[in-house]
Amino acid sequence: MSEAGTIETESKPAPHKKKRAFPSTYTILAGVTVAVWLAAFVIPPGAYDMDDKGHPIAGSYHRLSDVKGFGARVRDLFLAPVNGLYGIQDGKTGQVAPDVDGSLYGAAAVFLFVLAVGAFITVAFATGALDSGIGRLAYKLRDQSYLLIVGIMVVFALAGTVEGFAEETLGFYALLVPLTLALGYDRMTAVGAIIAGAGIGVLCSTVNPFATGTASSAAGVALGDGIVLRLAMLVALTAVTVAYVVWYGRRVKADPDKSLSGWQPGDRDVKAHEHEPDPMTKRQVGVVWLVGLTFAFMIFAVIPWGTVVNGQGAKPFAWELGWSFSELTALFLVGAVVVGLAGGLGEGKMSENIGKGFSDFVGAGIVIVLARGVTVIMNNTQITSTVLHALEGVVSGTSSAVFAVAVFLVNVPLAFLIPSTSGHATLAMPIMAPLADFAHVPRSLVVTGWQSASGWANLVTPTTAVVTGGIALAKVRYDRYVRFVAPLMGILFVLICVFLAIAAWIG
Known part of the structure; x- marks a missing residue:
């Protein structure tokens, strides 16, 4: 038992008050x-009456009989949770139910994407390559660790403003949380860098086809109208957001007790090495490259390049993939196998870690499903x-x-x-x-x-x-x-x- 633990045992116990925990x-x-x-x-x-494009007509609102x-x-x-996973929206009535004909309304695609990312990351960590790579990167950034936060947020903000990079960020937590912990920050620093970084880009969307493009089309204006204002907002608001997260991270690094997320067991044991870690093996370097290229390919595959370059309504380029969560799920499942083979994991260990990845990430997937269930009720x-x-x-x-x-x-x-x-x-x-x-x-x-x-x-x-x-x-x-x-x-x-x-x- 630690010295602190011994002191607490021998001291006179204070009156016990049951602390009410915040709901999960x-x-x-x-x-x-x-x-x-x-x-x-x-x-x-x-409801509103709709025009031939499916847009509501101003002044046409009318009550519906309940x-x-x-x-x-x-x-x-x-x-609600079932519909949140695989509810189908009826093409005629617009109602969502699990047993009708129509298009998928539930979050099954995102749910499976999260599980696939979990399998991919868990297998990658099982090879030992990511631990070694994170250790070396943390060592190199030990004196200028804030550059990691700045870099992550700027890249995510650019991806957000161009193509609405949002749900795709879920794949980065398993990589960035350990890295920020190794640099002396807490989990909230990683959360802020990811959510606020991508979020500020979406907030200041410039040519994002899912936000600015859809809204501009519905408003009857060109995608480029107002882009000067949105660019000015992107620069100013991104600078403020990055500064805020960097300020918080430095504050926690100087005084860990000021962490808002608190510390999980082992969080503060993950530290950047004071001495340079051992060099990575060729096999480990190969695995790190495969992981990095997989995430880079994911970003490339989801960007609607034709729309970004030529404006709303433009035809996609011949080399444009236009992938969504279905293809990305397959990408990470195949990637888990490739990384496992490259990292020298046998069939048994690879299968074990794929299953472990599913189980570790299923909680986050259920949260996504529950959230979608709320929108089904509305x-x-x-x-x-x-x-x-x-x-x-x-x-x-x-x-x-x-x-x-x-x-x-x-x-x-x-x-x-x-x-x-x-x-x-x-x-x-x-x-x-x-x-x-x-x-x-x-x-x-x-x-x-x-x-x-x-x-x-x-x-x-x-x-x-x-x-x-x-x-x-x-x-x-x-x-x-x-x-x-x-x-x-x-x-x-x-x-x-x-x-x-x-x-x-x-x-």
Whole structure:
């Protein structure tokens, strides 16, 4: 027993008070699910008429008769996790259920992607190559470790602004958490670098086809309209976000007791070597290269290069892959086998570690499924359009500067209701964009205000896989993540409003 442990044993025990623990992420999501389900009894269902492109028509909102009985609502609540995994959206009614014909609405693709990444990373660590590589990189960066944080965040921000790099970041936690720990930081530093890094890029999307592209198309403006403002926001807000995470990391490194995430057993035993570690073997170097190339190929495969280079609606290049989670899942499963063979693992050990990777990452996958189940309930009760209609009047009849800020503000609650950027844009833009004409501001400013709200809210909303899945992989509690990100969100909130107001005033 340690000396500290001996002192605690011999001292007079203080009156015991049972400390109430903060609920787990599973409990939080279960509570959100029930709360949304209950709210649907109060919020009446409604809908907008749609044009031939599937966009809602301004002024066409109408109430719907509540045809869902209590039994059907209970069934929706009961099946929410199932629908969150493999629920199908009926092409005619729009309802989501596990036993209808239509398109996949559940998060099965993302769920399997997370498991595949878990298998890939676990096999890679089993070879010993990543441990050795992380040790050597930590040694080289021991005096300038902040450069790692800066580099990660800038790269993720660029990927976010170009192609909406978000869920793909889930694959990086198993690599970056051990590395940040080895450099003396905590788990929250890694979470901040990943979520805030990619998130600020999505918030300031420039040519992201899933955010800016979808919204610009729905608003009837070109993808490049407003890009100067968005570039200025990208530079300023990324600098602020990087500075905030670096400040927090240095603060924790100087005083570990100030860590907001706390320390898991063994976290503080992972340190950068004071003396240079042994050189890596050729086999280990080969495994590290395979891991790095796999992640680089993933980024290449998901970027819509034709749209990025030539604008919205452009044809994809012949060499463009256009992969999604199905192909990426296969990539990491095949990669796990290749890395295992390259690392000298036998069939038995490779199979064992693939199974271990599945089991280690399944918790994060379930969190993603539960979050998707919440959106299923909102979809099936048809309350989202009613909320949009209630907010529609808030932005009408205001000055240009107030209007620009109001667009941002009213889209924040919508972003919580609709974590999908493309879904949010398709619903909100046809309603919000025409209002810009009456406020005498460019429609592109509405696009910027909308995507700022969506990106800002998705830094913290518990119904998005990026947040709940990320913190689950990093083993960080949601309440502590909120404490970490809240000051940053406050700073970003003010900066976004200032940028939008100035842009509206300039015209």
